[in-house]
Amino acid sequence: MSDNHDSASGVPTSGHVWDDDLADFVNQPPKWWMLGLTASAIWVVVYLLIYPAIPLPSAGTFFKGIGLPGLNVPQPGVDAKDNNKWTAIKELSQDQAELDAVRKPFEDKIKVMTPAAILADDKLTEYVTRSGKVLFSDNCAACHGQNGKGTFQSGKFAMREQGYMAPILLDDDWLYGGKIDDIYTSISGGRQGMMVAHKDSLSAQQIDDVAKYVKAMSEEGGKDKADADSAVAAGKKVFAESDCTACHGADAKGMAAMGSANLTDKIWRFDGSIAGITQTITYGVNSGDPQARVAIMPVWLKKDEQGHVVSKLDETAIKKLAVYVYKFGGGQKDEVAAAPAVEAVPAAK
Amino acid sequence: MSEATNKQLDNSSNVTDIYSEHIEWATNLGEKTIHAKRAPGRFRTLKYFTESLWLIFFFGAYLRWNGKQAVLLDVNNRQFHIFNITILPQDIWMVSLLLLLMAMTLFAVTSVASRVFCGYFCFQTAWVDLFTWIEEKIEGNPNKRHKLDAAPLSLHKIRVKATKHLIWFAIAIFTGISFTVWFVDAHSYWDDLLHFHLSAIEKATLFAFTMGTYVLAGFLREQTCLWLCPYARIQAVMADSQTILPAYDLQRGEPRGKLQKGKVIEKQGDCIDCFQCVQVCPTGVDIRDGQQLGCITCGLCLDACDSVMDKIGRPRGLIRYASLDELEGRSVKKIYQHPRTFIYVGILLLALSGIIYGLTHLGNLTLRVAPERQPLYVTMSDGSIQNKYTFKVLNKTDKDVEVKVSAEGGIPGQILVDADKPQLIHHGKAAGFTVFVKAPGANVHEEVTKIEFRVVNILNPAMSAEYDTVFNGPEDEHGHEHK
Ligand code: SF4
Ligand code: SF4
Numbered sequence: 001m002s003d004n005h006d007s008a009s010g011v012p013t014s015g016h017v018w019d020d021d022l023a024d025f026v027n028q029p030p031k032w033w034m035l036g037l038t039a040s041a042i043w044v045v046v047y048l049l050i051y052p053a054i055p056l057p058s059a060g061t062f063f064k065g066i067g068l069p070g071l072n073v074p075q076p077g078v079d080a081k082d083n084n085k086w087t088a089i090k091e092l093s094q095d096q097a098e099l100d101a102v103r104k105p106f107e108d109k110i111k112v113m114t115p116a117a118i119l120a121d122d123k124l125t126e127y128v129t130r131s132g133k134v135l136f137s138d139n140c141a142a143c144h145g146q147n148g149k150g151t152f153q154s155g156k157f158a159m160r161e162q163g164y165m166a167p168i169l170l171d172d173d174w175l176y177g178g179k180i181d182d183i184y185t186s187i188s189g190g191r192q193g194m195m196v197a198h199k200d201s202l203s204a205q206q207i208d209d210v211a212k213y214v215k216a217m218s219e220e221g222g223k224d225k226a227d228a229d230s231a232v233a234a235g236k237k238v239f240a241e242s243d244c245t246a247c248h249g250a251d252a253k254g255m256a257a258m259g260s261a262n263l264t265d266k267i268w269r270f271d272g273s274i275a276g277i278t279q280t281i282t283y284g285v286n287s288g289d290p291q292a293r294v295a296i297m298p299v300w301l302k303k304d305e306q307g308h309v310v311s312k313l314d315e316t317a318i319k320k321l322a323v324y325v326y327k328f329g330g331g332q333k334d335e336v337a338a339a340p341a342v343e344a345v346p347a348a349k
Numbered sequence: 350m351s352e353a354t355n356k357q358l359d360n361s362s363n364v365t366d367i368y369s370e371h372i373e374w375a376t377n378l379g380e381k382t383i384h385a386k387r388a389p390g391r392f393r394t395l396k397y398f399t400e401s402l403w404l405i406f407f408f409g410a411y412l413r414w415n416g417k418q419a420v421l422l423d424v425n426n427r428q429f430h431i432f433n434i435t436i437l438p439q440d441i442w443m444v445s446l447l448l449l450l451m452a453m454t455l456f457a458v459t460s461v462a463s464r465v466f467c468g469y470f471c472f473q474t475a476w477v478d479l480f481t482w483i484e485e486k487i488e489g490n491p492n493k494r495h496k497l498d499a500a501p502l503s504l505h506k507i508r509v510k511a512t513k514h515l516i517w518f519a520i521a522i523f524t525g526i527s528f529t530v531w532f533v534d535a536h537s538y539w540d541d542l543l544h545f546h547l548s549a550i551e552k553a554t555l556f557a558f559t560m561g562t563y564v565l566a567g568f569l570r571e572q573t574c575l576w577l578c579p580y581a582r583i584q585a586v587m588a589d590s591q592t593i594l595p596a597y598d599l600q601r602g603e604p605r606g607k608l609q610k611g612k613v614i615e616k617q618g619d620c621i622d623c624f625q626c627v628q629v630c631p632t633g634v635d636i637r638d639g640q641q642l643g644c645i646t647c648g649l650c651l652d653a654c655d656s657v658m659d660k661i662g663r664p665r666g667l668i669r670y671a672s673l674d675e676l677e678g679r680s681v682k683k684i685y686q687h688p689r690t691f692i693y694v695g696i697l698l699l700a701l702s703g704i705i706y707g708l709t710h711l712g713n714l715t716l717r718v719a720p721e722r723q724p725l726y727v728t729m730s731d732g733s734i735q736n737k738y739t740f741k742v743l744n745k746t747d748k749d750v751e752v753k754v755s756a757e758g759g760i761p762g763q764i765l766v767d768a769d770k771p772q773l774i775h776h777g778k779a780a781g782f783t784v785f786v787k788a789p790g791a792n793v794h795e796e797v798t799k800i801e802f803r804v805v806n807i808l809n810p811a812m813s814a815e816y817d818t819v820f821n822g823p824e825d826e827h828g829h830e831h832k
Contacts, residue, residue: 149724170737173730220732220791265730266790329727329737329766329785 107316115180115322116334125323132324135317139300140325144169148328163270166297170328173267177256178332184322186297188315191259193269193295195247197284202242209235210244211277217252217264218272269295382498383571383633384491385481388625390652399469400478407523410530422532428777434708435745435777439715443707450700455580457693459587461684462670463594467581468647473573476524476566477631480517487513491628517567518559525558571632574645581642590673591682594646597626597637597668598676605637608661619663626650626668636668714750714774716814717741718802725821732790734822735766741781742804742814744774750812752804759800759820760788771807786820793822 004015006023014024028034047053072083106127110118118124137146145151148169172178175193176186198207213235239245239252247260254262261269270280270293283291301318302311309315325331387393412419414432421430429436429444436443458465467474488494488509500506529551530538541547547555565573574581588594602620620637627635629650634643636650654668675681684690721737729735744750751771756763766785774780786800798820806812 147721147723149727168727170724170727171729171735262730266728266732267730327783329735330729 110316110319113319115184115319115326118319118323119180119326125327128320128323129327132320135313135321136324139313140321148325163268163272163276166295167269168267169325170330171267172330172332173262173265174256174330174332175254175259175261175269178326178330179334180322180326180331182256183325183331184318187318187321187325188299188301190299191295191297193259193285193293195260195280195285195287195293196243197282197287197289197292198242199282199289202238202281206234206238206242207278207281208274210238210242210281211235211274213239214252214263214277214281215272215274218266218268381633383631384484384494385631385633385649386491386625386628386653387482387485388629388649388653388656390649390655392648392652396469396478396647396649400475402470403472403475407527410527410535418534418536420531421534424532426777434711436711437743437745437777439743440707440711443704446700446703446707450697450704453693453697453700456587457690457697459584460589460592460687460689460693462646463588463592464581464584464644464646467574467584467645471645473565473578474631474645474647476520476562477570479520480566480570481631483516483520484513487516514567518563521559521563521566522555524562525555528558529554571643574632575643581645585642588640590677590679591687593670593672593675594640595636595644595648595651595668596640596671596673596676598666598671599637600676602637602667619658619667621657621661623657625653625657629653640673711745712814713744713746714752714804714806714812714814715743715745716802716804716816717743718816718818720818720821726823728790728823729787733787734760734790734793735785735787736820738784738786738802738818739781740772740784740802740804741779742772742774743779744776746812747776749773749775750809751807753807754784755803755805756786757801757803758798759786760792760798760822762792763788763820772804788820788822793820796822796824798822 004013004023005011006013006025011025011027014026017023074080074083106124109124110128113121113124118128136144136148140148141151143151143166145166145168150164150166150168152163152165167173167175174182176182176191202210209231212229212231216229216232216235240250245252247258248254248263249260252263254260268276270276279291280293283289283293285293285295300311300313301309301315304310313321409420410418417430419430419432423430427438455466484494488497497506497509526538526542532554533551538547538551541551569577597620602618604616604618605620605622606617607623608621626637627633627650629652630636630644631647631649632643632645634641636644648670651668651670655665658665658667672681717740719739719741721739725736727735727737740754742752751773753771754765754768756765764787766787768784772780772782784802799817800820801815801817803813803815
C-alpha cells in the first residue's frame with residue numbers, strides 16, 4: 001500500500017508526517033472486523049430488497065410486506081395468502097383493532113346510556129373524561145380555551161374589548177343551566193345569546209347609570225350602594241322601569257330558560273368594567289347592530305331527514321363532552337335547584 | 350508496546366531463540382487459542398470458592414418466601430419483590446443508589462487491590478473457567494488440546510469436539526434459563542418452557558443469553574477481557590503505585606536464566622525462565638513484563654511460580670501480590686493513609702444510608718398531588734376561589750383500601766368539594782382522582798398559600814400519606830373579576 005515505514009517499528013505508514021515524527025500507521029483492521037463490515041454491506045442490499053423499501057413490481061413486497069412466521073393480518077384488497085406479510089400499515093391497523101377492542105365495552109354502554117347515567121358510573125366517568133379531553137381539545141378549546149379556562153376574542157372583535165370569546169366552563173355560573181342534561185342540550189343544539197341594543201330606547205345618561213348599578217350589584221353590599229350613590233340610584237330606577245327586568249328578572253339573577261345572565265354574581269361573560277358594561281347595554285348581544293357583542297355556540301349535532309348524523313360529532317361524542325365539561329368543577333347536581341345559567345354562548349350581563 | 354518489544358528482541362540476535370515462545374504469547378490478538386494449564390495452589394482453591402458464589406445465580410430464583418418467589422424482578426408488571434419488600438417504580442431511585450454503591454465498591458477495591466472482581470468474581474472469568482475445566486476433562490491437558498486442534502479432521506476429533514460443544518451448549522442454555530427466571534415466576538417459566546409456551550420476549554432473552562454465554566465463554570474467552578470489557582480499560586486510572594496486584598519481583602528474578610544441570614547459576618536471578626507462570630495464565634500474558642491490561646489478577650501465576658520456587662528450594666513470592674512502591678523499595682502507605690480511601694468510603698456510606706433510609710421508609714401508601722396549572726384558579730359566581738387538584742394515590746399493600754381525603758392549612762373557610770366520598774385504591778395500583786378546594790374570596794389574601802393534603806385508610810387510620818402543595822389565588826385580594 002505504501003512505501004513509507006515508521007523507522008522505529010517498521011510498520012507501514014500513510015506517508016504524512018507531522019511535528020517531525022508523528023505518522024499515520026496503515027495497519028490492516030483485524031480480519032473479523034473486515035468480515036463484519038463486508039457482511040453488513042451485503043445485508044444492507046438484502047434488507048433493502050426483502051423489506052418493503054423499494055417498490056419492486058416483481059417481488060411485490062412493497063405493498064404486501066415481508067413474510068413473518070406466525071403473523072396473520074388480513075387486509076382489505078390484499079390476497080389472503082399474504083396475510084402473514086408485514087407492513088407498517090398492517091401493524092398500525094392491528095394496533096388500532098387492539099385498542100378498539102379495549103374501548104368497545106365502554107363505547108357500547110355509552111351509546112345507550114343517558115349522560116346522567118354515565119355520570120353516575122365512576123368507571124365510565126373516568127373513561128369518558130379521558131376521551132372527552134381529546135374531543136374537547138379538538139373541537140371546543142378554540143373558543144372555550146384549553147381546559148375550559150376561557151380564551152380572549154381576537155381578530156375583528158378584539159378592538160372592542162369583547163372579553164371572553166366563549167364562557168369559562170370551570171366555574172359554577174351557567175347561562176343556560178349547569179345540570180348534565182342542560183349541558184348536553186347546549187352542546188348538541190347550540191346557543192345564541194340575545195340582548196337588544198338600547199342605544200335608541202335609553203339615553204346615554206340612562207345607560208351610564210344602569211351600567212353603574214349593574215356593576216354595583218356584583219360587588220359586596222352593592223345593592224345598598226343605591227342609597228349612597230345617586231348615579232347607582234338612578235340606574236336602579238331605570239333598571240326597574242325599563243325592559244331590563246323582562247329578561248334578567250326583577251332580582252337581576254337571570255333566567256336559564258332564555259340564557260339571560262345573572263347580574264348579581266362575580267362572573268362576567270364580557271368585559272366587566274363600567275365601559276364594557278356600557279358597551280354591552282348600548283349595542284346588545286347578537287342584536288344585528290354592527291357593534292353588538294357576538295355570542296354564538298354552534299349546533300354540534302345535525303341530522304338529515306332519515307335521522308342519520310351528519311355533523312362531525314355524534315351523540316356519543318357529545319355525551320362524553322357533556323360529562324367532561326360537567327366534571328370541570330361547576331356541574332350542578334340534579335337535586336339542587338337550578339342556579340342561573342348557561343353553557344355556551346349567552347347574553348351579556 | 351508489543352511492537353516495540355518485538356523489534357528490540359529481534360535486534361538482540363543471540364537470545365532470539367530463547368524468547369521466540371515469549372513473542373508468540375505477548376501478541377495475543379485471538380489468532381491463537383489459549384489453553385492454560387490448570388495447576389493446584391492457594392489462589393486456585395480460593396478461586397473455586399469465589400466462583401461458586403455464582404451457584405446463587407443458578408438456583409437462587411427457586412427460593413420461595415411466603416408462597417411466592419423470594420426474589421422476583423417483575424419487569425413486566427413493573428415491581429420488584431425482594432422477600433417481604435415490594436419496590437414499585439416510584440422507589441426506583443434506590444436502584445440507582447444501589448448501582449452507585451456497587452460502582453463505588455468496585456472503584457474502591459480496584460484502587461486498593463486492583464481487579465479482584467475480574468480474577469475471582471467476574472462472570473466471564475467464572476464461565477470461562479467452567480468451560481475450560483470441561484474442555485480439559487474431555488480433550489485432555491493443554492498439550493493434547495493443541496495437538497487435537499492441529500490434527501486433521503477425523504472421526505475421533507469430531508466425536509470429542511461435538512461432546513464438548515454439546516455440554517457447553519447445555520450449560521449456555523441453562524445459563525439463559527437461570528437468567529430469565531429472576532424476571533418471571535421460576536416455576537411457571539419451566540412449565541411454559543417445557544410446553545413451548547414462552548412469550549416472544551422470553552424466547553429472545555433465552556436466545557440472547559444462551560448464545561452470549563456460548564460465544565463469550567466458549568470462543569471469545571480472554572479476548573472479551575482484552576478488547577470488549579470497559580472495566581478492563583478504565584481500571585488503570587483507579588490504580589496507582591500503591592495498589593497491590595500480582596507482580597513479578599524484578600530485582601530478585603533478573604537476570605533470568607534456565608537451570609543448568611539442575612542447578613541455579615549464582616550470578617543469575619531467581620527466575621529460571623520456565624514459563625510456568627505464562628502457561629497457567631488464562632489470558633496468556635507474561636506477568637514478568639510488568640502490570641498490563643491483559644492481567645485479570647487471578648493469582649494463578651503466583652501458585653505456579655510458588656510451586657517452582659518450592660522445587661528449586663528458593664523462597665516463595667517471586668511473583669506475589671505487591672505494590673509498585675513495595676517492589677521498588679519505597680515506603681508503603683497504609684490503606685487509611687490514602688485520602689481517596691476516605692472519599693470512596695464516604696460515598697459508599699452515603700449511598701448505603703440512602704438505601705437503608707429508602708427501604709425503611711417505603712411506606713405502604715404514597716400520595717402525590719398536582720395542582721391544576723391551566724388555569725391556576727377559578728373564580729366562582731359567589732366570588733369564591735376554586736382550585737383543582739389531581740390526586741395520585743399508590744397502594745403498595747396487597748389489599749384494596751378505601752381512603753378519605755382531608756386538608757390542613759390553606760384558606761380559612763375552605764371546603765373540599767365532594768371529598769366525603771371514599772376513594773377505592775386497588776392493591777399494587779395507583780389511582781387518580783380529582784379534588785376541588787373552594788375558599789371564600791374574601792379570605793384569599795396571598796397568591797400562593799401552603800396546603801397539606803392527607804389521605805387516610807378508612808379502616809386503618811394508622812395508614813396514611815401526606816403531600817404538601819399550594820392553593821393558588823388571584824394577584825391581590827381585590828382582583829377577583831376577570832379583565
Ligand atoms: S514461573 Fe516463576 S520461575 Fe518460572 S518463568 Fe515464571 S517467574 Fe520465572
Ligand atoms: S498474569 Fe497471573 S494474575 Fe494475571 S491473569 Fe495471568 S495468571 Fe492471572
